[in-house]
Amino acid sequence: MSGQTVSADFSGHMLDLEEDEDLEVFSKNTSLADGSPVPNSPSSMINQYRLEEDTAEQQNGNTKDIFITVDDPESHVTAIETFIVYRVLTKTTRSEFDTSEYEVRRRYQDFLWLRSRLEESHPTLIIHPLPEKFVMRGMVERFNEDFIQTRRKALQRFLNKISEHPILSYCQSFKVFLTAQELTSHKKQGAGFLSRMGETMRAVANSVRGLRSRPAEFILMQEYVEAFGNKISSVDRVTQRIIREQREYLDELKQYSPTYTQWAGSEEELAEPLKSVASCVERCSKETEERIHHLSDVLLPVLHEYVLCAESLKAVMKRRDNIQAEFEVKNEALASKKVDQEALQEEVDGLADRVEQANNALKGDWSHWQNSMRTDLKSAFISTAEKNVEYYEKCLAVWESFLLSQKVEPSDDRNSGDVS
Amino acid sequence: MRVEEEAPLMMMADSEDVAVITNTDLTSAESESKIINTMVERETDLLRKIEINVAEAEKRTGKNTVNIQETYTVYLIETRPAESVPEGGTPAAPDSLWRRYSEFELLRTYLLVTYPYIIIPPLPEKRAEFMWHKLSADNLDPDFVERRRVGLENFLLRVASHPILSTDKIFFRFLTEEKGWREAVLETGFQDKADSRLKSLSAMFRVKNPDTRFTALKQYSDELNTVVSHLLRVRARVADRLYGVYKVHGNYGRVFSEWSAIEKEMGDGLQSAGHHMDTYAASIDDILEEEEHYADQLKEYLFYTDAVRSICRKHELIQYELEMAAQDLAHKKQQKEELVTGTVRIFSLKGMTSKLFGQESQEQRESRLAALGQSIQEGEEMVKEKNKECQEFMQAAWEDIERFKEQKDKDLREALISYAIMQISMCKKGIQVWSNAKECFNKM
Numbered sequence: 030m031s032g033q034t035v036s037a038d039f040s041g042h043m044l045d046l047e048e049d050e051d052l053e054v055f056s057k058n059t060s061l062a063d064g065s066p067v068p069n070s071p072s073s074m075i076n077q078y079r080l081e082e083d084t085a086e087q088q089n090g091n092t093k094d095i096f097i098t099v100d101d102p103e104s105h106v107t108a109i110e111t112f113i114v115y116r117v118l119t120k121t122t123r124s125e126f127d128t129s130e131y132e133v134r135r136r137y138q139d140f141l142w143l144r145s146r147l148e149e150s151h152p153t154l155i156i157h158p159l160p161e162k163f164v165m166r167g168m169v170e171r172f173n174e175d176f177i178q179t180r181r182k183a184l185q186r187f188l189n190k191i192s193e194h195p196i197l198s199y200c201q202s203f204k205v206f207l208t209a210q211e212l213t214s215h216k217k218q219g220a221g222f223l224s225r226m227g228e229t230m231r232a233v234a235n236s237v238r239g240l241r242s243r244p245a246e247f248i249l250m251q252e253y254v255e256a257f258g259n260k261i262s263s264v265d266r267v268t269q270r271i272i273r274e275q276r277e278y279l280d281e282l283k284q285y286s287p288t289y290t291q292w293a294g295s296e297e298e299l300a301e302p303l304k305s306v307a308s309c310v311e312r313c314s315k316e317t318e319e320r321i322h323h324l325s326d327v328l329l330p331v332l333h334e335y336v337l338c339a340e341s342l343k344a345v346m347k348r349r350d351n352i353q354a355e356f357e358v359k360n361e362a363l364a365s366k367k368v369d370q371e372a373l374q375e376e377v378d379g380l381a382d383r384v385e386q387a388n389n390a391l392k393g394d395w396s397h398w399q400n401s402m403r404t405d406l407k408s409a410f411i412s413t414a415e416k417n418v419e420y421y422e423k424c425l426a427v428w429e430s431f432l433l434s435q436k437v438e439p440s441d442d443r444n445s446g447d448v449s
Numbered sequence: 450m451r452v453e454e455e456a457p458l459m460m461m462a463d464s465e466d467v468a469v470i471t472n473t474d475l476t477s478a479e480s481e482s483k484i485i486n487t488m489v490e491r492e493t494d495l496l497r498k499i500e501i502n503v504a505e506a507e508k509r510t511g512k513n514t515v516n517i518q519e520t521y522t523v524y525l526i527e528t529r530p531a532e533s534v535p536e537g538g539t540p541a542a543p544d545s546l547w548r549r550y551s552e553f554e555l556l557r558t559y560l561l562v563t564y565p566y567i568i569i570p571p572l573p574e575k576r577a578e579f580m581w582h583k584l585s586a587d588n589l590d591p592d593f594v595e596r597r598r599v600g601l602e603n604f605l606l607r608v609a610s611h612p613i614l615s616t617d618k619i620f621f622r623f624l625t626e627e628k629g630w631r632e633a634v635l636e637t638g639f640q641d642k643a644d645s646r647l648k649s650l651s652a653m654f655r656v657k658n659p660d661t662r663f664t665a666l667k668q669y670s671d672e673l674n675t676v677v678s679h680l681l682r683v684r685a686r687v688a689d690r691l692y693g694v695y696k697v698h699g700n701y702g703r704v705f706s707e708w709s710a711i712e713k714e715m716g717d718g719l720q721s722a723g724h725h726m727d728t729y730a731a732s733i734d735d736i737l738e739e740e741e742h743y744a745d746q747l748k749e750y751l752f753y754t755d756a757v758r759s760i761c762r763k764h765e766l767i768q769y770e771l772e773m774a775a776q777d778l779a780h781k782k783q784q785k786e787e788l789v790t791g792t793v794r795i796f797s798l799k800g801m802t803s804k805l806f807g808q809e810s811q812e813q814r815e816s817r818l819a820a821l822g823q824s825i826q827e828g829e830e831m832v833k834e835k836n837k838e839c840q841e842f843m844q845a846a847w848e849d850i851e852r853f854k855e856q857k858d859k860d861l862r863e864a865l866i867s868y869a870i871m872q873i874s875m876c877k878k879g880i881q882v883w884s885n886a887k888e889c890f891n892k893m
């Protein structure tokens with residue numbers, strides 16, 4: 030359907046039956062825009078059920094029927110460019126898939142394609158963000174080891190998030206992404222550049238006009254999204270700062286051991302305790318290094334993803350607003366009596382449905398997203414706290430072993446009693 | 450060589466005769482804010498009679514010697530009888546007097562000059578060095594004053610527990626006589642000795658046969674000075690960075706609090722976790738304050754290296770004087786021999802003039818011989834004297850050096866142990882805070 034000019038019948042565009050077999054679960058409204066009943070497939074009922082359930086259940090291995098890994102980054106060199114290709118491995122028991130295992134190779138651009146397809150099909154669902162195209166901080170180059178690993182993990186998380194989503198995971202584009210050996214032919218299909226352009230232009234026009242009235246719950250949602258975006262960015266910044274400070278601390282700490290060792294070289298009786306202290310400090314340095322790695326590998330990526338989430342949430346809210354605005358424009362035109370009432374009425378009805386579907390989709394997905402966010406951040410913070418406890422426990426053990434080696438009881442109160 | 454053998458009045462049954470002295474006069478409220486002096490000491494006659502502490506510090510203003518108004522700090526020295534207080538009895542009120550830092554310096558200079566073969570304990574630093582936190586580098590800063598108070602007390606206790614220094618009358622009067630002490634010190638005339646001694650200490654001279662033990666000691670002292678200075682600098686930088694790490698976590702506290710306001714389920718957990726982050730950030734102040742004490746222990750031995758170095762220099766000076774005297778004697782003997790045999794091997798003005806203006810008379814020759822003989826005799830006396838001085842100095846000094854080495858090994862080992870204990874305490878606090886935070890996150 031590429032190259033199609035923007036038609037007045039938006040419903041045909043929205044309910045893209047050739048592309049998405051999942052539309053029966055698009056909303057709780059079981060009838061399509063054209064009035065025909067929606068086939069109540071078992072999977073659609075399960076998915077509707079899932080929308081209401083606590084998302085924590087989905088993390089449970091029992092309900093998870095699809096497992097995706099992204100690994101094996103490989104450099105691909107062509108005449109024009111160099112890029113990284115990842116292996117995407119899918120294992121599933123779902124009936125929609127022909128076999129239980131798929132292996133394909135994908136590059137970052139392919140992930141971008143997938144996400145934009147999902148966005149097009151479901152403009153008001155909250156889709157997990159992809160890692161950024163470029164990383165500005167730290168001057169990391171694209172083919173740096175750490176960068177590739179960080180990106181790889183984020184891509185894997187992205188696909189798993191999609192696979193856990195009750196609606197998105199049944200999107201045709203998702204299936205195609207996971208299974209098709211060649212994506213290029215699929216990329217040419219689907220709503221193309223021009224229709225996207227048209228949407229954008231309409232969006233701009235509508236935003237200039239402004240919304241008549243946003244429903245209360247979406248006003249609250251908007252406020253929350255703004256505030257959340259602020260706070261999570263702050264937490265992200267604070268965490269980055271902590272990592273920086275820790276690194277500088279570690280650099281200085283590393284000076285201790287050689288200094289104590291050098292001192293031991295001049296001493297006789299004192300040589301042994303000095304060398305012991307040197308080794309203690311060295312072990313503590315290693316633990317500090319571990320602590321820093323944990324922050325960078327576990328907490329920071331999650332925080333960063335939710336910073337991107339906040340941005341994508343704002344985009345979702347904007348799209349919802351646009352859908353409502355489009356309806357309002359046409360609805361107002363209806364009142365002017367200068368136009369073809371019947372045709373316009375049909376269009377307006379279609380748009381009204383679209384608004385309702387969009388709102389319901391967002392409302393449904395909102396609690397799903399909030400639970401997911403809470404689970405992810407909670408687990409990341411807990412992990413960080415655990416790591417810090419572990420860090421201090423290990424350092425404690427190091428120094429207590431030093432005291433034992435000096436034949437001192439660790440629990441001695443140094444301010445009284447004799448020294449043995 | 451055990452020090453106890455040299456001080457017959459000290460009867461120690463147990464060679465492990467060390468006791469940890471604490472500031473027993475501090476109330477519990479005071480001891481929370483004041484640093485406990487846990488210096489390890491040996492008991493001397495003096496310490497058996499009295500307890501010494503530097504209890505307080507106070508700011509004073511007054512006109513100085515050039516009639517300019519200045520602010521300075523005075524320290525209260527308290528002494529009280531060392532007998533234990535009977536059950537239900539009240540401890541005797543201490544005698545006390547005020548001294549300022551310059552008076553301590555005067556005392557120390559007196560001791561340096563009067564006991565040149567003893568390693569005199571150092572005073573706490575005049576100005577704060579190796580500081581990680583610029584704020585406490587100010588002499589009038591309460592933390593600096595407090596640490597100096599502890600350092601001065603330490604100095605007095607070290608002198609009081611030295612077998613020889615503790616018997617010094619001027620030292621006793623320093624502790625007990627507020628007025629008149631200054632005159633008493635100056636009356637000893639140590640100033641004169643001070644000038645010449647100190648001048649010669651800084652002079653450059655080459656010693657041909659220094660005692661190898663002293664050469665080795667000087668080298669050790671230089672090494673120790675270098676490495677401890679370096680360690681103190683590293684410590685200051687580490688402390689600075691650690692401060693940064695802890696304080697940044699305070700930002701979590703602020704942000705979590707703000708964030709909790711917009712959340713429903715996560716709100717409580719975030720808010721309380723934030724409080725723990727604030728606690729974590731605040732905990733570094735006490736931790737680093739404690740660590741300052743460790744740095745002070747290192748600094749004391751850094752300053753000790755100066756005292757050790759000056760002992761080595763004194764040895765060199767005496768050795769040099771001995772060598773000069775011996776050389777002078779040899780020169781005179783040579784002159785005599787030449788005079789007797791008539792050969793001129795050594796240039797002398799007399800010899801030259803007699804060559805030029807003719808031989809001298811028998812009378813002149815004999816009077817010259819007699820003068821030389823006298824001179825040689827004096828020279829031999831001088832060499833004997835210098836030799837004795839040298840031997841005595843080496844023996845006395847080496848005794849004190851052995852005592853010092855033992856003290857140093859013990860003290861520094863103690864310091865390392867207390868450093869480990871500090872680290873353990875820091876770790877325990879960290880475990881507590883982060884376990885609490887984890888509980889809060891669990892409630893999210």
